[in-house]
Amino acid sequence: MIHCNRSAFCLLLFVTLLHSVCSDFQTLAHLRANASDKSQSRAVVDLLRRLLGNRSRDFIVSVNRTLSNDTLDVCELRSAKNNKILAVGSTGVAVATGIYNYLKYFCNCHVSWSGDQLNLPRPLPPLTGVLRINTPHRFRYYQNVCTQSYSLVWWDWPRWQREIDWMALNGINLSLAFTGQEVLWQEVYLSLGLNQTELDRFFTGPAFLAWNRMGNLFQWGGPLPQSWHVKQLYLQFKILDRMRSFWMIPVLPAFSGIVPEGITRLFPQANVTKLNPWSHFNCTYSSAYVLDPRDPLFQQIGALFLTKVIKEFGTDHIYNTDTFNEMVPASSDPAYLASISLDPQAIWLMQDQVKALLHGVPLGCMVILDLFAESMPVYSSTNSFYGQPFIWCMLHNFGGNSGLFGTVESINSGPFNAIRFPNSTLVGLGLTPEGIEQNPVIYELMSELAWRKEPVNLSKWVSLYALRRYGSMDENLTAAWQLLFHSVYNCTLLQYKNHNRSPLVHRPSLRMQTDIWYEPTDFYKAWKLLFEAAPGLATLETFRYDLVDVTRQALQLLTTEFYKEIRNAFQAQKLPDLLTAGGVLVYDLLPELDRLLSSNEHFLLGVWLEQAQSQGVDKHEAQLYDIDARNQITLWGPDGEILDYASKEWGGLVEDYYLQRWGLFVNTLVECLDRGRPFKQDVFNQAVFQVEKGFVYNQRKYLSKPLGDTYEVARRTFLKYYPYTLKRLK
Template sequence: MESTWDRLNDSQRKVKNTDSLLAVRKNIDGVLGPAPAAQPALFGLGNSLPLPPASSPDPGHWTPGQYRYYQNVCTHSYSFVWWDWARWEREIDWMALNGINLALAWGGQEAIWQRVYLALGLTPAEVDEYFPGPAFLAWGRMGNLHSWGGPLPRSWHLKQLYLQHRILDRMRSFGMTPVLPAFAGHVPKALTRVFPQINVTQMGSWGHFNCSYSCTFLLAPRDPMFPIIGSLFLRELTKEFGTDHIYGADTFNEMQPPSSEPSYLAAATTAVFEAMTAVDSDAVWLLQGWLFQHQPEFWGPAQVGAVLEAVPAGRLLVLDLFAETQPVYVRTASFRGQPFIWCMLHNFGGNHGLFGTLEAVNRGPAAARLFPNSSMVGTGMAPEGIGQNEVVYALMAELGWRKNPVADLGAWVGSFARRRYGGPHQAAEAAWRLLLRSVYNCSGEACSGHNRSPLVKRPSLQMNTTVWYNRSDVFEAWRLLLTAAPTLATSPAFRYDLLDVTRQAAQELVSLYYEEVRTAYSNKELVHVLRAGGLLVYELLPELDMALASDSRFLLGSWLEEARMAAVSEAEGRFFEQNSRYQLTLWGPVGNILDYANKQLAGLVADYYAPRWQLFVGELVESLVQGVPFKQRQFDENVFRLEHAFVFGSQRYPSQPQGDTVDLAKRLFLKYYPRWAAGSS
């Protein structure tokens, strides 16, 4: 009978002959053509920027501003998932123009894992069953999920390998350091069929998923298979893509470790790092510090120290991921001396909604540099989703080049408006100063980054409508931008900002109408419930949808078309679109992370949010008419059927804008501003 070690040795022999494994490069070149040579640097920048060398950094020569980092593991699912090369090229050029010199490059890794797992003896079906779908890959990569939304088609692997080569070529041509993935310890359950003696632990559930899709398997750090799998993966990865010697891995992202014993945590950390250095002796591990922030009750001083001190000094580069709101360096003695990057997370799930902590962002990096025995080596932008609140990222990018904070943010934001619109305008600059002191000046508990507007949440009678700012500032900024419209309307950036502020004003109006509905229901005033609910459902939400439809960046059709364009067949297009619809709404099969990745898009407002509100108001009215209490549980069951129907719907939505943004914004303003602007808070 074949032993475990016979199987393992046979698998190693297969993996060593990597030229024959799946012949992936040959397939890519045959289907899509070879990747081009590196392109010239954009606008003559490239390596003229003060970037660190591509080789492994010397731990003795870290400097406070050495790195300007970009991305979050989740960004690859919430924003990048359906991108083609043209969109990636624009993003990398933006990165270069903003001085980014360190960024994740995690595409194509599932194709590499597929090679490794097949060589280790898993069947193609077992490998397919393991990976989540495209819109949920980030959480498979961090060990939170398996299988959900899958399987990945073969075309996906080929395209992602092709894209990864072009992404790396472009990044490296600008002197950037791409961060490649490494083995964090998570393995498919099917590996226990091939190697029944391996020591694995089934982790707990994550994100309200049951074990059909979560409860992933973690290989014990001292199991002999750990260094073998880790080195096989990294060897195959670096053979395919080369290396710049920095690797990312997250073993315990939002997952409580099996043991709080420092010896276990140190062993788990050591195993990951040693699997890297077995292949690359210059390896530096990039670790998202989110785990220490997310579960502070677990990660006490002994547990944090066990992780940070298990890697040689200077070889663990930590992202203080949410430092603008909940910095971890303060309570970990600057990560026990390991170098860290002060990051602004800012956005969760790619939500729309004007939001920022600009005062905290402005002061944060300088304060971290002055912290006793600071080991800060750079700044970073780590949003879960992009494409919103551009002013926040403009400030953060600038701070990567500054030693001190901006002295006067009011003056800075006025300058931002002038640069953005191509010239001065008093009303537009005044509008931005109002936004700075309101939506962009969050502090304290409210600043988790989620958009909690009732508009994008499943309705209930317990919704929180409190905000940290005066709504009147938003309405006044809206008025001022419309005042500037005759002069600035030829600027695409101005038109986008006008629509974004109009969208925000409508979001505020939803909260105010909801408060009227809830108060009227509490007072058993049927007529007032009908009036306020009718205005919300049949006037405001359709008008908001119509305004959003005037800009391609606020179209559900654009979002879904990206998914379909990434496919190679009609069936694959439907599959990708359903992945995208799930992520925007239910997130899981039964609303497991409901509305987390909410977006305010034309089509989504009309056909997802508005029907939920219509049902909610209708059931409140029925409750008053029948004289029976409103039953939230029954409503949730009823509204889930609407949500589920949207996810599985096949309606096509326009991908080209319709209507004039300025005219539609003005129509909304004239209808709603006179009633709500004065005294709203």
């Protein structure tokens, strides 16, 4: 489904190259028709201007591909006249990464999804000799196919521009570029004779397109308006142009074999298999029609689509196509997995695969993503994917969940273990989260490791992270982050996959999971230290974000404690205790959490919904996108098929969704005790579903600008609940 496609049959069909000879994927650099050295230099200059304003003039930028005698990026920095810094790199990405390294470790600056800290010294600190920043990895990959829906779906160009800047600064040179493909699919299928009604039953709404592309889901959240196609195509042009201006490699889509049902009408003799529904969906929304690659129609459709892709988007010869995401294909015969590629220079970027398929293409014409390597590496059990080059990836986040989470020890050691593995075919490191804009520290650490030759000292690294994130040497901040790395960011248990298990964000029951992987006392100490540093940093965006995020996590922990009291009181038939614990949770803690989240621009439901609605060209489309956006983060399907998978803790969502469910749960338990009746989960589920569905369709407007002072709200929350944590943990 939305996870890491570990099944042996999570296969990507359109893979093959049986008639092409691609002896070495590293020759890719010579195949690309991309930006010149001069235009790459301009791209970095423009990035610095957006990031630093007038201070960008303190840097002299030059791209010179001859600086590297192989395909590995390198940047050299040195002091120049007039207190300037000269940065020369092999690509635009290399120069941007080198400059960001200098900004981090010489200027104590920081750039993240949750704000920047760019208080540059004047003049810039000089360099003694040459600072050389280089990487042992050909590829630094970014994105998961699900990221497109969980995080990027509603983005406009300014947000995309910011993200591509972040990618360049963090050394990303290989990334999915899947935006706008549906308009090309529409052209292909209309040209074959399908009608628009058949396509409307094929495409999902925007928030679910990732699973439509993988063959999991159809029609739900649609129909997809024509205006969506136009906007997304225009956006894709800008995305590709900007990526290539830094010498990034966009990974383009290709044909996987998933076809609309209407193909069976037009081509009744075609070898099409109808698969069973996916996850908990019914046939209406989730029965994929899969065309056998041995059927001539497969090659016809694949060629039509790839021709349009190359015509509209150009190509860098790397393609990805995801299918059979948690589904079983019609056949596991290796011949079924092979087809002829239209692009003789193609390299296929794929998620970890079965042995038969890996042996079915020439070595070097496929690059494998070891998608969840920080927790479940596959390279070690497949002899480095049987000789195919692979990228060690950190998945980290499922569904874009809000909770704090990390596996820093595994992240710090895993890539270097992969390098040292016998006959290792490692060619890169990757970031493959299902959702982004959370836990920025983990992504900075992982990105930086791609430019190091050995693990970092985690205690020292996180201390320097605190310094540059806040621009402060306050010892409380350093101590707080060391505690966070020791606790919430150091999960070593395989069963935890950062699918936020907190009772807070799940439909209430008497059998909810309450275990955590870290010691709460360490986390609460970090919360206290962070709060003690707050008065001097309350105006700093990065600090306000962290103050909200850590306080949110503390209240999430306390929600679990109150839930256990509620459950125990009900089971012991102690009505007064149930009323007390339930009353605090429903009438104080959750409203307090909503006020806290509503005080910060990064934790607002209204922002997500406003972004969605802004994509509509009229009221009808805006309402369609609004429902799509609400459904994904709550019911995930018409009847809660994947309920709460993409949970978020946002201002407005806590008050109108989670709080309403908990209020109904507590009231139901009180009523059961008062009347001497058992609690029946199925009856409660029917009642609470009406609450959940009501939220999806209520059309209420939510704040898209923060309300209240973050520091004051956090201060009130801390003073109220920190003593309670001490009482709880005695």
